[in-house]
Amino acid sequence: MSKNWPLWEIFVRSKNGLEHRHFGSLHAADAEMALENARDVYTRRNEGVSIWVVESKNITASNPEHNGEMFEPAQDKVYRHPTFYDLPDEVKHM
Amino acid sequence: MSSTLKDSRLLENYILTIADNSLILAQRLGELCGHGPNLETDIALTNISLDLLGQTRSYYQYAAKLAGDGKTEDDIAFLRIEREYKNCLLVEQPNTHFGYVIGRQFLFDVYHFMLLEKLQNSEDETLAAIAKKSIKEVSYHKRFSGDWIKRLGDGTEESNQKMQEAINDLWRFTDELFYMTDAENAMVEEGIGIDISAFKESYYSQVSEILKEATLAVPENKYFNKGGKEGVHTEHMGYILADLQYMQRTYPNMQW
Amino acid sequence: MSEKEIKNLEAIFEARIARDEKIEPKDWMPEKYRQTHIRQMSQHAHSEIIGMLPEGNWITRAPSLRRKAALLAKVQDEAGHGLYLYSACETLGISRDELYEQLHSGKAKYSSIFNYPTITWADMGAIGWLVDGAAIINQVPLCNTSFGPYARAMVRVCKEESFHQRQGYEIMLTLCRGTEEQKAMAQDALNRWWWPSLMMLGPTDAESIHTEQSMKWKLKRKSNDELRQQFIDQTVPQADILGLTIPDPDLKWNEETGHYDFGEIDWDEFWQVVKGHGPCNKERLGARVDAWNNGKWVRDAAMAYAEKKEANKLKQAI
Numbered sequence: 001m002s003k004n005w006p007l008w009e010i011f012v013r014s015k016n017g018l019e020h021r022h023f024g025s026l027h028a029a030d031a032e033m034a035l036e037n038a039r040d041v042y043t044r045r046n047e048g049v050s051i052w053v054v055e056s057k058n059i060t061a062s063n064p065e066h067n068g069e070m071f072e073p074a075q076d077k078v079y080r081h082p083t084f085y086d087l088p089d090e091v092k093h094m
Numbered sequence: 095m096s097s098t099l100k101d102s103r104l105l106e107n108y109i110l111t112i113a114d115n116s117l118i119l120a121q122r123l124g125e126l127c128g129h130g131p132n133l134e135t136d137i138a139l140t141n142i143s144l145d146l147l148g149q150t151r152s153y154y155q156y157a158a159k160l161a162g163d164g165k166t167e168d169d170i171a172f173l174r175i176e177r178e179y180k181n182c183l184l185v186e187q188p189n190t191h192f193g194y195v196i197g198r199q200f201l202f203d204v205y206h207f208m209l210l211e212k213l214q215n216s217e218d219e220t221l222a223a224i225a226k227k228s229i230k231e232v233s234y235h236k237r238f239s240g241d242w243i244k245r246l247g248d249g250t251e252e253s254n255q256k257m258q259e260a261i262n263d264l265w266r267f268t269d270e271l272f273y274m275t276d277a278e279n280a281m282v283e284e285g286i287g288i289d290i291s292a293f294k295e296s297y298y299s300q301v302s303e304i305l306k307e308a309t310l311a312v313p314e315n316k317y318f319n320k321g322g323k324e325g326v327h328t329e330h331m332g333y334i335l336a337d338l339q340y341m342q343r344t345y346p347n348m349q350w
Numbered sequence: 351m352s353e354k355e356i357k358n359l360e361a362i363f364e365a366r367i368a369r370d371e372k373i374e375p376k377d378w379m380p381e382k383y384r385q386t387h388i389r390q391m392s393q394h395a396h397s398e399i400i401g402m403l404p405e406g407n408w409i410t411r412a413p414s415l416r417r418k419a420a421l422l423a424k425v426q427d428e429a430g431h432g433l434y435l436y437s438a439c440e441t442l443g444i445s446r447d448e449l450y451e452q453l454h455s456g457k458a459k460y461s462s463i464f465n466y467p468t469i470t471w472a473d474m475g476a477i478g479w480l481v482d483g484a485a486i487i488n489q490v491p492l493c494n495t496s497f498g499p500y501a502r503a504m505v506r507v508c509k510e511e512s513f514h515q516r517q518g519y520e521i522m523l524t525l526c527r528g529t530e531e532q533k534a535m536a537q538d539a540l541n542r543w544w545w546p547s548l549m550m551l552g553p554t555d556a557e558s559i560h561t562e563q564s565m566k567w568k569l570k571r572k573s574n575d576e577l578r579q580q581f582i583d584q585t586v587p588q589a590d591i592l593g594l595t596i597p598d599p600d601l602k603w604n605e606e607t608g609h610y611d612f613g614e615i616d617w618d619e620f621w622q623v624v625k626g627h628g629p630c631n632k633e634r635l636g637a638r639v640d641a642w643n644n645g646k647w648v649r650d651a652a653m654a655y656a657e658k659k660e661a662n663k664l665k666q667a668i
Contacts, residue, residue, distance in 0.1 A: 003653050004447050005132070007440060024503070025437045026134055027446065029245070029652035030659065036238060037134040040141050041430055045510070064377045124409040124418070127425050128402035129637065131645025133433045140426040147419050154415070168414045192648045248658065249651025256647065341413035341471055348528055350413035350471070350521075 006055055008034040010042055013050035020052050028053075106157050107180065107277035108287050109221070110170075111323055112209070113153030114181035117171060118331075119202060120146035121338055122189060131192055138238065142199070145231040152224045172342035176335055177325040180275075184267035186322065186330050190260070193246060193253075197260035200239035204300050205271045206232050208293045217285040240304050247308025254309065261305065262313050269318035272297070367567060372498040375441035383567065387497050388442050389458075390569055392449045395435035397461035400453075400634050402428045404468040405477060413471055420517050421474060427514070431507045438499035454639045456626065463550045465628030472525055472532075472539035478518015480540075480547040480585065486515060487581050488551065491571035519588065526592045533593075540589065541597045548612075549620045551578040557617075582610050 005027040011020035023042045028034035034053040042048065062070055078084045087094060123143035130136030154167035184202055189195050210232055213225035246257040272294040274282075281287025302312045321327065341350065351359075360380050366373070373379055402425045409425065412418035436446045452458035463481055468474070489511070492504040525536040552558060552574035564570040572580070582601075589596050600613035622628065 004445065005649060005653060007437075024434055024506075025440070026433060027132065028134065029649075030656035032241065033134075033652065033656075036241070037138065040138040041134060041433060044137075044141065044426075044430070061376060064374070121410055124422055127409055127422060128399075128406035128429070129641040131641070131648040133399070133429050133436075135645075135648070137426055137429050137433070140422055140429070144419060144422055144426070147415065147422070151415050151419075171415050172413075192645065245652045245655040246648070249653075249655045250647070252647050253651030253654075337410040340411045345413075345529075345531065348532060350417055350524060350528075 005029050006057065008038075008053045009056050009059060010034075010038045011052040011054070012038070012042055012048040014047060015049055020050065023047075025056060031055075101280075102160050104277045104280045105218070105284075105286065106160050107275075108281040109153050109157045109160075111180040111275060111277065112213075113150050113157070114179050115185050115202070115206070116146040116150040116153070118179070118181045118334060119185040119198075120144075120150060121334055122185065122187075122198075123195075126189055126195065139195070142235050142238070145228075145235070149224065149228045149231070152227075156220050156224070168342070172339050176327060176331055179322075179327065179331065179335070180325060181322050181327075182267065182270050183319060183322040183328050184264065184271065186328060186334055187264060187267065188330055190263075191256060193256040193260035194264065196239055196242045196246060197257065197264050199235065200243050200304070201261075201264055201268055201301065202271075203232060203236040203239050205268075205290075205297055207236050208297060209288055209290055212288040212290075212293075216287070221286065243304055243310070244308040247305070247310040257308070258310050261310060262315070265313040265315055266317060266319050268297075268301075270320035270323060273320050273323060275323050364566070367496045371496075372501065373496050374498045382563075383497075384442055386563070386567070386569070387500065388439055388444055390564075391435050391439045391500055391503075392444075392452065393459050393461075395432045395439065395449065396453045396458055397464065398428045398432035398435060400460045400464045400638065401481075402432075403634050403637055404464055404466070404630075405474060407468050408471060408474050411471070412474075417474075417521070424478070424514050424517060427510050430510070431503075434503040434506055435500075438497075438503045441499045450642060454635070454642065456635065459624070461550060462620065462623040462628060463546050464634060465623050465631045466542070466546055467629050470535050470539060472522070472535040473543070475518050475521030475525060475536065476539035476543040478514055478516075479522050479588070480518075480543050481550065482511065482515040482518060483585060484547050484550045484581050486511060487577050487584075492569070494568065494571075496568045522592055522594075526594065536592065537594050540594050544597050545615065545619075546623075548578055548581070548615055549617075551581060553617070553620070554615075579609055582612055586610055 006029075007025050008028055008031075009025050010023045012023045013020045023038075026034070026037050026041055028037050031053060034055075035051055038051045038053055039048075043051070120143045123139050123146070127136065127140050127143070130139055150171070151167055154170045157170055158165045158167055184198060187194065187198055207229065210225045210229040214222055214229060216222045216225065243257065246253045248254070272291045274289070274291050278287050278290070282289045305312050319328075322331075359378055363373075363378065363380060363383075373383075405421060405425050405428075409418065409421055412421050436449060439449060440446060449458070453460070468477070486508070489504055489508055493501055493508055495501045495504070522536050522539075525532040555561065555573045555575045558574055561570060561573060586596060586601070598613045600611065602611050604611045623631070
């Protein structure tokens with residue numbers, strides 16, 4: 001019985017100064033191969049300067065069914081945003 | 095530099111001994127596009143083919159400029175007779191199975207890297223520049239093929255057998271890599287070419303080390319074949335050229 | 351879940367899509383949505399990798415180094431696009447191996463256009479110009495489809511594919527500006543690829559199943575016939591620039607509609623190829639099955655090696 005190559009999630013930094021961003025996924029037998037494959041699959045057009053690979057099974061994701069309790073409570077915290085505060089026009093650049 | 099040469103034909107010939115390897119290996123890898131063991135590996139091998147093709151073009155464009163007779167990179171690539179191609183026998187060997195593809199690549203990459211490392215210091219500025227650019231690509235090829243040698247050698251019993259079969263079969267073409275032609279000797283004297291024969295020992299020790307790590311036996315065969323660098327090829331070469339040259343031969347003197 | 355609860359969830363789901371919200375893999379979705387997406391995305395992925403073969407056929411024979419490099423890069427892109435699309439499918443809980451199994455057993459379909467042979471170099475031009483042209487018309491609206499992973503894959507595909515059609519058209523242009531023989535080669539390729547390209551946009555609306563549902567889920571924005579008309583309207587002037595004749599005696603500009611009228615498509619041929627009896631169906635599928643079977647020992651070896659290394663690491667840690 002043969003096992004399939006596991007799935008990996010690929011994160012690429014496009015250039016220094018930017019964060020690694022999720023680019024997609026691919027299959028590889030091990031981490032080194034995942035890096036090599038990611039280089040060939042996702043940076044053929046000069047899209048990256050750094051790559052992270054994470055085996056997909058190691059990612060813990062939030063459950064969308066809990067989105068209400070997870071994320072909605074943050075919606076009404078308007079006082080966290082600068083526009084919540086009134087300042088006279090004379091005060092510039094704050 | 096080249097203008098001071100007594101015979102720029104020798105330099106052209108020297109360029110071809112390097113460039114033809116890249117062309118023919120790129121052609122062999124091109125055959126595999128769409129037929130790899132899985133998508134990721136297919137894409138990786140095509141990348142190597144594209145790197146080699148890019149190198150080929152840089153060398154041929156330079157050779158065409160040296161010839162100065164209006165020839166183009168394509169004339170050099172497509173319109174020579176078989177005896178005029180100077181690639182080594184190793185790179186023209188067929189894609190018998192994936193073990194052969196990796197074995198051929200690995201045995202060539204280790205050599206290729208050594209050659210380019212030195213060629214970066216050539217007194218010929220153009221060659222040095224091409225080598226500088228190419229060595230980054232070839233450094234990656236070498237790592238890629240070396241990793242795969244280990245995977246296949248130290249993978250399953252079946253893969254070990256297949257990888258060993260390929261290495262045993264291809265081994266007899268390795269000695270030619272270090273054979274020096276007249277053009278090579280002349281270019282060494284000019285400070286342009288590389289005395290690659292000096293690297294033979296280091297080559298075999300590097301290759302052996304990785305083979306051992308891959309739990310593969312280093313072949314003990316002491317009988318080698320050569321001829322490609324002098325234009326005497328294996329029977330495979332005619333068929334490679336039949337494909338490669340098909341359009342240019344069937345429809346001569348046209349732009350594509 | 352009761353039937354009523356499901357109905358309620360479905361209503362919420364459809365409303366989200368109607369509001370242009372994206373659906374992500376872990377979100378609740380109707381089973382039919384999941385199945386339809388697996389089917390369409392995998393067909394799309396299969397088409398990309400089967401599509402490598404007719405063009406791959408000319409890599410070793412490309413007539414110049416520049417053309418060879420461009421063709422290699424293009425066919426490689428198709429492998430990449432297949433990979434992106436298989437990955438999007440996998441977010442719905444089906445593995446790439448299962449999808450391959452469906453392709454290899456003949457259960458899954460792929461675009462019929464790739465069952466036609468590539469017999470001259472001009473076919474590389476015609477495929478890039480016409481087949482990629484028709485594909486782009488199909489694909490651009492999908493960048494905005496409702497399923498997030500599919501939309502994201504399509505954004506990447508469309509971005510990368512922009513060079514494919516130009517590559518093909520440039521080949522045609524070079525042939526048409528070349529010798530008589532070359533121009534004849536280009537005309538012959540257009541003659542053979544024109545009708546299959548029109549068929550590529552799918553059966554006529556009257557014959558097309560799934561369309562209404564697909565529109566709702568934004569898997570489709572326009573009907574097959576509308577897309578076909580768009581393709582013809584944009585391609586005819588391009589043929590004029592090449593100085594080539596489109597092989598349709600009924601093709602005529604219609605002032606009133608502002609579109610080209612065109613002749614009857616041979617749908618019998620279309621269905622023959624779809625049902626597996628085109629000129630190259632056997633060869634295309636055979637090549638994929640061979641590649642997969644011949645690669646098995648390689649994939650197994652890599653996995654075995656990875657496991658050995660992992661086990662060694664654990665041993666050392668203890």
